Amino acid sequence: MAFKRDTRKVIIILIIAICLVTGCEKIPTQMITTESIDKVAVATISEIEGSGLTGTATFTEMDEGVHVVIEIQGATSGLHAIHLHTGSSCDDIGPHWHPMEVPAGTSGIPVVQAVLDTPPIGVGEVGNITVGEAGMGILEFKTPFWSLGGDPNTDILGKLIMIHETGDTFLTHPHAQPMNMQTDINMETVQPHFHPPGTPAHSHTNTQTTIPTILPGGGAKIGCGLITLKE
Numbered sequence: 001m002a003f004k005r006d007t008r009k010v011i012i013i014l015i016i017a018i019c020l021v022t023g024c025e026k027i028p029t030q031m032i033t034t035e036s037i038d039k040v041a042v043a044t045i046s047e048i049e050g051s052g053l054t055g056t057a058t059f060t061e062m063d064e065g066v067h068v069v070i071e072i073q074g075a076t077s078g079l080h081a082i083h084l085h086t087g088s089s090c091d092d093i094g095p096h097w098h099p100m101e102v103p104a105g106t107s108g109i110p111v112v113q114a115v116l117d118t119p120p121i122g123v124g125e126v127g128n129i130t131v132g133e134a135g136m137g138i139l140e141f142k143t144p145f146w147s148l149g150g151d152p153n154t155d156i157l158g159k160l161i162m163i164h165e166t167g168d169t170f171l172t173h174p175h176a177q178p179m180n181m182q183t184d185i186n187m188e189t190v191q192p193h194f195h196p197p198g199t200p201a202h203s204h205t206n207t208q209t210t211i212p213t214i215l216p217g218g219g220a221k222i223g224c225g226l227i228t229l230k231e
């Protein structure tokens with residue numbers, strides 16, 4: 001009998017302990033589920049014409065804008081321009097996304113550098129990503145100029161994220177005009193350089209035959225991904 005009573009005591013203590021533990025677990029679970037969950041969009045970036053580039057982009061909507069992480073692999077080291085295009089798929093890229101109708105020839109800065117007081121040249125002019133020797137690059141920033149499903153002038157859902165073979169100057173809008181290789185090779189030096197007094201006259205023509213590290217528009221397109229809401 002004494003043994004049975006002891007066993008009962010142990011069982012009751014066990015039940016109380018389990019209830020206590022379960023109860024403790026329930027409190028934080030309920031707190032988490034009542035918190036608002038961030039809206040997240042993603043894009044899987046695939047190569048264009050055998051470039052070998054792959055990557056992912058994640059866009060998390062927060063109170064003050066969208067937090068962005070873009071990761072690419074298999075690219076040449078150096079700068080690569082990133083834009084948002086308006087096409088329906090990576091087979092139908094379309095022009096740069098410029099909902100604000102920025103007048104052609106406007107100077108400015110890309111989205112990565114822009115803050116509320118200093119808006120970007122266009123909401124589709126994202127910025128340059130830096131790729132290291134291993135062919136990998138990460139660009140992380142937060143912007144108040146984008147939303148996930150908000151105002152059409154800020155909504156990045158359904159846009160195409162485009163990676164280019166060189167960096168972009170982001171100096172004038174628009175950059176979307178097509179450039180053939182001959183134009184690229186013979187184009188003027190695109191990075192402004194300082195002329196101290198007494199500098200002898202010299203040509204600004206870029207005569208190099210390799211692809212420059214930075215071009216207006218970023219040269220050929222090498223990677224593309226469609227931005228969609230994460231389920």
Ligand SMILES: [Cu+2]
Nearest residue numbers: 082083162164
């Ligand atoms: Cu582009």
